[in-house]
Amino acid sequence: MSSSLVPGVGELFEAEVDEAAWRRPLRPWLVGGGVGVVVGVVLLVVGWPVGLVGLVVVVGSVVAVGLKLAAYFARRKRRSTSLTVDRAGVRVPTGQGPAFLPWETLRAVVVQGPTLYFRVRPSITPGSPGVVGLHRRDAWPVASGPGLPVDTRLFRKELGEIVAAVRLFSGDSVRIEER
Structure with missing residues (x-):
């Protein structure tokens, strides 16, 4: 710890929010969701009965990524406070x-x-x-x-x-x- 942290009147230690650290866990979800949608669309194009599985994969991928993004945006108050x-x-x-x-x-x-x-x-x-x-x-x-x-x-x-x-x-x- 630096010597500039000697406490006194008006002294403050602040740990600022690292926005990049908050976004880092989203990357795998977004990539996984994108892969899920592509795989689901390919299965849809192949046709019945595999097409039904493709629809489930597409919907599941979109819902999972949507929930993850909703949780990220719901925590914005926590992200804005040091x-x-x-x-x-x-x-x-x-x-x-x-x-x-x-x-x-x-x-x-x-x-x-x-x-x-x-x-x-x-x-x-x-x-x-x-x-x-x-x-x-x-x-x-x-x-x-x-x-x-x-x-x-x-x-x-x-x-x-x-x-x-x-x-x-x-x-x-x-x-x-x-x-």
Whole structure:
């Protein structure tokens, strides 16, 4: 970690979203869908009864790629939010927009492979002072249970840099658990 990360008033660590990393998993689906459509069309041209199989292959390929693309576009709020760490706390991207957690609300950050899970203390509620963005029904059970997941491969900072920033800016008050 660089010496420019000395925490102070107005200091901020930001892991910007890596758009290319978000698009990377789409490539195999698009290629596979294209191959499926071509194979299905060839089977359709061959005729009955293989033509029926071709129709199923074409429809299945289009539906599978469509679902994958729909999931990609549904996560655009998560893609638009950087992971930021400062003296006050951490702003974590979620599927419904960013959530802000002050340091005193966090009990641990669990490192499991490339994913970080930000876990809140049991006494914290969505209405706790400083907590923002966890009032939604689907976000709160995750934050208070396994933790808000952040896949570090989707950001322009490495896992080690993010963990070091959490340690530094929290004053080492947040437990880091490696699994």
